[in-house]
Amino acid sequence: MTPTARANGDAHGAAGRALPAPRTPSPRDAPALSWGVIAPGRIAARFAEALLAHTAQRVVAVGSRDAARARAFADRFGIPAAYGSYAELLDDPSVDIVYIASPHSGHFDQALRAIETGRHVLLEKAFTRNAREAGQLIEAAHERGVFLMEAMWTRFLPHIDVIRQVLDSGTLGEVRTVIADHGLYAQPDAAHRLYAPELAGGALLDLGIYPLSFASMVLGPFASVTAVGTKTFTGVDGQASIVVTGESGAHGVLNTTLFARTPTTASISGTRARLEIEGHFYGPAAVRLIGRDHELIDRYVPTRRDGGLCYEAAEAARCIAAGQRESELMPLDETLRLMHVLDDIRRDLGVAFPGE
Known part of the structure; x- marks a missing residue:
């Protein structure tokens, strides 16, 4: 198939396209x-x-x-x-x-x-x-x-809706592996919020929540979580590498760090094809559908790469106007479940915040 590139225009895409257009409201x-x-x-x-x-x-x-x-x-x-x-x-x-x-x-x-x-x-x-x-x-x-x-904010972006539709369609086959990372270099400084235990600093809560939330969206509740990590000189987590499994047996391989700037990319690999998010996966981004023989099948390109935080505000406004008390795209039970995962990882790494 000849690869195509398109932006989020029509609401439902067109017949024959391997990647759908996002359904995200303006x-x-x-x-x-x-x-x-x-x-x-x-x-x-x-x-x-x-x-x-x-x-x-x-x-x-x-x-x-x-x-x-x-x-x-x-x-x-x-x-x-x-x-x-x-x-x-x-x-x-x-x-x-x-x-x-x-x-x-x-x-x-x-x-x-x-x-x-x-x-x-x-x-x-x-x-x-x-x-x-x-x-x-x-x-x-x-x-x-x-x-x-x-x-x-990632949950509400157009390219994430494209991914949801692909996952629901079965285009990838059986999902087996999710890979995601988020790392930056933060100059060691005890007064910086990322290094300060009293401000609940560390890589996990600030950066690691992104790959964890992404993996949870794809895989559902985790059946197991295994983590190794390194603490900073102030005692907060500086780096963590995490392997999660979904209930289907699929794996998520996730990393977060304050010690180096990483690619901040993500991919979802299935038995038939894979999705690759170009650039920073957690912000407005393009998505590529890649076949088993590494051929580019299709590509989605967002119309706008700035102002991505507007989508979460719009979601809140729509929910409140409709009388809803939480969002189906970021439900509270999932937020709570991921907080338990973060607690378990910090416990494994020996990280606790003052007053906990």
Whole structure:
């Protein structure tokens, strides 16, 4: 077959194409909510940029422990209200939903307070420090009747919907191997959040959650998890290599590290064909379908590679408008299950955070 390259245009693809077009709705069509941003750092800035550029969502308030920092963020993005505390933001009646972008160590307290005030919550990954905290948040959200979702933005991107459709179609045959990695070089510094135990630092929660979540999406619940790793000079995990098995017996081979910049690629190999995600698998990316004889069968190319965080916000908005309290694309039971996996890996590596 002659390889083709196309972008996400028509809703369902065309007959004869080996790779389908994504079914992902336009983020701009999602019902508009009024958002409050907690912890205006780098990832929060990317989130605000994506919402302003690609959605109808409104960012109406930002909260920080530093009032000047909140004001600078508000001025940068044209946000009406800036608060010098998270409590003040949660007292603002104009806020429908909060996006929490703080270090992992702050996720539980900040999300719980938001839930208790009746706010919907989009909570950055990794969801919490551990499964105990995750379970308590999920229980609180259920009791209060609010929407709660882990901000695993990858799950909502168009190329991931292409992959889901291919997996459902059986095009790959029986999936046998998933490979994914995420590593970067972080300069050793005890004050850096990735090296700080008190901020729940380390490679696993910040980077390793991506390949683990990807493997879970493909393989389903893990039947077994085996990990080896190396700790940093501060005692957090610096590198981990993980082998998981799915209930079918398929393997996932996963790696994460703070010690080197890795390709951050991913592939899914089956008995008939394989999928390769080009470049950073966790962001907007192209996907190639490769046959058993290594021939390129088809290629999907996204129309846009920037602003990928808009898709998770749009998903939250659609779910809330529909009266749903969680997303089918990133369900809370899977978030909790992966937090248990992260706990087990950290325990095997001898890594614990203060106060656990």
